[in-house]
Amino acid sequence: MGNWAVNEGLSIFVILVWLGLNVFLFVWYYKVYDDPPKFFYTRKLLGCCSTRIRRQLDRNLTFHKMVAWMIALHTAIHTIAHLFNVEWCVNARVNNSDPYSIALSDIGDKPGETYLNFARDRIKNPAGGLYVAVTRLAGITGIVITLCLILIITSSTKTIRRSYFEVFWYTHHLFVIFFIGLAIHGAERIVRGQTPKSLDEHNPKLCYQNISDWGKIKGCPVPQFYGNPPMTWKWIVGPMFLYLCERLVRFWRSQQKVVITKVVTHPFKTIELQMKKKGFKMEVGQYIFVKCPKVSKLEWHPFTLTSAPEEDFFSIHIRIVGDWTEGLFNACGCDKQEFQDAWKLPKIAVDGPFGTASEDVFSYEVVMLVGAGIGVTPFASILKSVWYKYCNNATNLRLKKIYFYWLCRDTHAFEWFADLLQLLETQMQERNNAGFLSYNIYLTGWDESQANHFAVHHDEEKDVITGLKQKTLYGRPNWDNEFKTIASQHPNTRIGVFLCGPEALAETLSKQSISNSESGPRGVHFIFNKENF
Amino acid sequence: MGQIEWAMWANEQALASGLILITGGIVATAGQFTQWYFGAYSIAAGVFICLLEYPRGKRKKGSTMERCGQKYMTKVVKLFGPFSRNYYVRAILHLGLSVPAGFLLATILGTACLAISSGIYLLAATRGEQWTPIESKPKERPQVGATIKQPPSNPPPRPPAEARKKLSEEEEVATGVSSGPQENPIPVTDEVV
Numbered sequence: 001m002g003n004w005a006v007n008e009g010l011s012i013f014v015i016l017v018w019l020g021l022n023v024f025l026f027v028w029y030y031k032v033y034d035d036p037p038k039f040f041y042t043r044k045l046l047g048c049c050s051t052r053i054r055r056q057l058d059r060n061l062t063f064h065k066m067v068a069w070m071i072a073l074h075t076a077i078h079t080i081a082h083l084f085n086v087e088w089c090v091n092a093r094v095n096n097s098d099p100y101s102i103a104l105s106d107i108g109d110k111p112g113e114t115y116l117n118f119a120r121d122r123i124k125n126p127a128g129g130l131y132v133a134v135t136r137l138a139g140i141t142g143i144v145i146t147l148c149l150i151l152i153i154t155s156s157t158k159t160i161r162r163s164y165f166e167v168f169w170y171t172h173h174l175f176v177i178f179f180i181g182l183a184i185h186g187a188e189r190i191v192r193g194q195t196p197k198s199l200d201e202h203n204p205k206l207c208y209q210n211i212s213d214w215g216k217i218k219g220c221p222v223p224q225f226y227g228n229p230p231m232t233w234k235w236i237v238g239p240m241f242l243y244l245c246e247r248l249v250r251f252w253r254s255q256q257k258v259v260i261t262k263v264v265t266h267p268f269k270t271i272e273l274q275m276k277k278k279g280f281k282m283e284v285g286q287y288i289f290v291k292c293p294k295v296s297k298l299e300w301h302p303f304t305l306t307s308a309p310e311e312d313f314f315s316i317h318i319r320i321v322g323d324w325t326e327g328l329f330n331a332c333g334c335d336k337q338e339f340q341d342a343w344k345l346p347k348i349a350v351d352g353p354f355g356t357a358s359e360d361v362f363s364y365e366v367v368m369l370v371g372a373g374i375g376v377t378p379f380a381s382i383l384k385s386v387w388y389k390y391c392n393n394a395t396n397l398r399l400k401k402i403y404f405y406w407l408c409r410d411t412h413a414f415e416w417f418a419d420l421l422q423l424l425e426t427q428m429q430e431r432n433n434a435g436f437l438s439y440n441i442y443l444t445g446w447d448e449s450q451a452n453h454f455a456v457h458h459d460e461e462k463d464v465i466t467g468l469k470q471k472t473l474y475g476r477p478n479w480d481n482e483f484k485t486i487a488s489q490h491p492n493t494r495i496g497v498f499l500c501g502p503e504a505l506a507e508t509l510s511k512q513s514i515s516n517s518e519s520g521p522r523g524v525h526f527i528f529n530k531e532n533f
Numbered sequence: 534m535g536q537i538e539w540a541m542w543a544n545e546q547a548l549a550s551g552l553i554l555i556t557g558g559i560v561a562t563a564g565q566f567t568q569w570y571f572g573a574y575s576i577a578a579g580v581f582i583c584l585l586e587y588p589r590g591k592r593k594k595g596s597t598m599e600r601c602g603q604k605y606m607t608k609v610v611k612l613f614g615p616f617s618r619n620y621y622v623r624a625i626l627h628l629g630l631s632v633p634a635g636f637l638l639a640t641i642l643g644t645a646c647l648a649i650s651s652g653i654y655l656l657a658a659t660r661g662e663q664w665t666p667i668e669s670k671p672k673e674r675p676q677v678g679a680t681i682k683q684p685p686s687n688p689p690p691r692p693p694a695e696a697r698k699k700l701s702e703e704e705e706v707a708t709g710v711s712s713g714p715q716e717n718p719i720p721v722t723d724e725v726v
Contacts, residue, residue: 080560083639087566096567125567129638143642150553150646154545159589159598164537 015066022070072153075146082142083129086119090128093119103211107222114225118190137188145181148174165322166299179240182232189227198224250300254291254349261313263332263345266416269320271334272306274313277350282309284361284385285378288352290316295327295346304377304500305353308384310392317377317416360529362389362399364496368486368526370405370509372501376417379404379500383437387424390436403486404439405477407501441472479508483516487524497528538592540620540662543653547586547627550650554579554634554643561639571633575640578630582647585610585617590664599667607666618665620658627651 092101108115123131133139154160155171194204198221207220215222262274282305289300301324303316320329333340361367361382371379383404389397406417421439428434486495497513499506513526554575561572588607591597610617617623631647634640 076556079642080556083557083560084564086638087564091567126571126637129566130641133638133641143645146642147645147649150549150642151546151649154549155542157545160542160545163541163592163595167537167542 015063018063018066068153068156072149075149079142079146086129086132087125089117089119090123090125090132092117094122094124094128096124100211107225113222114192114195116192116223116225118192136190138185138190141181141185145178145185148178148181152178169299179236183236184230184233186228186230186232189229192225192227195224195226250289250351253351256350258348258350260332260342260345260348263334263340264416265334266317268415270317270416271320271329271332272315272317272416273332273348274307274315275348275350276313280314280350280353282307282314282353284309284382286353286381287378288314288316288350288354291349291351292324292328292331292346293349294331295324299324300351304381306377306380306384308381308388310385310388317380319374360496361498362397364494364527365398366401366403366486366490366493367399367496367498368403368405368482370407370497370499370501370505372407372499372505373409375500375502376406376408377500379406379498380417380420383420383424386437387427390431391427401435401490402437402439403482404437405442405482406439407442407444407476407505409445410443440477442477443472443474444476479512483512483526487516487526491524492522494525494527497526499528538657538662539653539660540590540657540664541592543620543623543650543657544586544589546646546650546653547582547623550627550631550643550646551579551582551586553646554582554640557634557637557640557643561637564639566637566639568637571637572639575634575637575643578634579643582627582630585623589667591667593662597667603667604669607668610664611666618663620654620662620664623664624651624654624658627654 088097088101089105091097092105095102097105105117105119107113108117108120118136119128119132121128121131133143151171152174155168161168194202201221202214202219202223204223207214210217210220214220256277256279258275258277260273260275262272264272264274266272285304287302287304289302291300303318305314306317307313307315318325318328320326328346329335331346333344361369369379369382371377383402386397386399386402424437425434428436497509499509510528513528517523517525558572558575558577558579560566561569562576566572584606587600588603588610589597589600615622627647628651631644631651634647635644
């Protein structure tokens with residue numbers, strides 16, 4: 001049994017606190033409308049309660065999705081509750097209800113009276129309900145923002161997100177309308193309660209029974225009502241302001257000049273862009289958002305930085321998979337054979353860099369780095385940076401041992417990264433520290449002809465595919481073995497496990513980290529960190 | 534936006550509309566709102582739309598993620614031939630289905646969503662998209678003979694034990710060895726495939 005609490009504890013704690021807050025607020029506002037005498041007549045008329053809870057805490061994708069589902073759930077509850085409200089209020093107004101409700105609804109007809117029932121026109125249902133919905137601010141904003149929410153949800157499903165990103169991205173911007181509508185949704189104040197002044201003169205508990213005498217006897221004048229001021233805006237104005245600031249910062253950053261110093265084409269549809277920007281500072285494994293106005297004026301795409309902070313430029317490796325990347329490929333002149341002049345290269349806007357878990361790599365003595373396919377890119381940055389730090393001052397480096405795993409389907413994608421590994425391998429040997437970096441490359445998509453080839457060349461010194469001294473392995477790693485071997489070689493250490501790759505692998509590694517960690521404070525601990533885009 | 538298939542989004546939107554129609558319909562019927570029979574219609578229409586839209590169509594490029602258990606409904610939807618394949622038909626159908634639900638406040642949201650979905654289907658239809666069922670490919674039975682690529686490398690009659698030991702060492706290295714099966718005891722040539 002391992003250290004489940006260490007690995008998962010913080011996230012679970014935050015989520016539980018947030019859920020607890022939601023439940024608390026739900027119950028609290030339920031009681032706000034359920035208990036006080038101010039809403040006595042409101043309750044009588046409606047016989048039900050409405051709640052609204054909107055809390056926005058954008059911390060990361062999973063949390064964002066949870067919040068979105070919570071918003072959807074509460075929207076559903078809120079809408080259904082108000083559907084009943086409207087139906088009953090309109091019915092009371094057209095004398096299709098119990099006499100008490102009808103009498104309550106009549107308040108407001110005479111001059112000097114304030115209404116309790118927001119349905120003032122006597123139009124029968126269902127037209128009456130529809131009329132309320134389109135003439136009242138709450139109705140209009142309610143329908144519009146619910147539609148926006150539904151469109152956002154349907155375009156955010158995994159299929160649409162992964163296949164047609166633009167639809168997802170542009171539709172998601174409907175949230176602007178959503179939040180503006182939400183803020184003004186209650187501005188007309190049609191949910192009514194008795195005014196405090198009226199409560200002094202007219203006590204509902206004493207007067208409610210003789211409604212026909214209201215205004216005629218001394219102790220029970222006709223009660224006065226008013227609407228609650230809108231409150232949702234107080235919850236959302238802070239986050240909205242923060243978001244606005246972030247977009248402004250991005251806009252300002254996009255105006256800063258970025259120069260492409262070098263473009264390298266790598267095999268298998270990969271290009272490398274080396275750039276310089278004044279005042280650009282990065283850490284290992286961070287990512288940037290890149291916009292190329294020549295390709296698309298509105299799209300920003302995230303890319304992991306593959307250069308180390310110690311270098312005087314920053315670089316990204318881009319795989320050509322969709323129309324934006326293809327556009328960039330053509331704009332940089334990669335399809336042409338002859339040398340391109342520097343002034344022909346397109347203008348680029350860069351936002352970032354933004355941080356990820358890889359920054360923590362240097363705080364461990366031993367790390368396991370696992371990259372699957374293109375997920376190896378943050379580790380390119382880390383390995384380069386490790387190399388520079390090692391060269392500059394090896395003794396100050398806390399990191400003593402790196403276990404690097406690269407899982408790849410085919411051999412083509414090796415090329416640009418293999419050069420880096422070769423360089424590191426030679427340098428390590430020169431410094432007599434060949435054991436510092438131990439890397440394992442796994443080819444998960446081998447076929448028979450390749451297997452034959454490997455079998456023949458098994459005894460040679462260098463690996464046939466990569467030219468590296470450490471051999472390429474085939475199939476998938478046996479993680480249990482790997483973890484156990486590493487644990488036995490480094491007892492009583494905190495070992496960081498870093499992954500950039502698919503969900504299934506994340507689950508596997510997470511479980512292995514937990515089960516191979518010892519429960520006490522001494523003993524080996526595997527701390528799992530995952531980054532994902 | 535060169536590669537988008539609008540029908541994929543229209544499908545998600547229509548499925549959501551179906552669910553919203555069902556919910557609104559239940560509210561109106563259970564609450565016995567005035568003219569609640571529109572709510573009952575809404576439930577029926579919602580169920581029909583959910584069943585129709587549940588099987589996802591096949592994308593032109595790339596692989597399509599099937600919804601869980603959709604193959605049963607795929608068979609039914611396929612039966613309607615051009616009526617289910619053609620997106621113009623779906624656009625008009627959804628527009629028509631959405632109208633009666635517009636009479637009640639409880640179901641009008643369903644009307645709006647379904648109308649939007651109808652619009653997106655119309656856009657998909659004008660771009661020539663079609664609904665093609667996702668069918669699982671029949672599993673290819675490996676023919677017994679075809680998996681044997683090479684004849685046995687050392688069939689009888691075999692040379693005596695010492696010669697055989699030398700041969701087997703060489704064989705460990707090369708797994709894909711081809712040799713003339715009838716040419717023993719001539720040493721086996723080390724051929725790499």
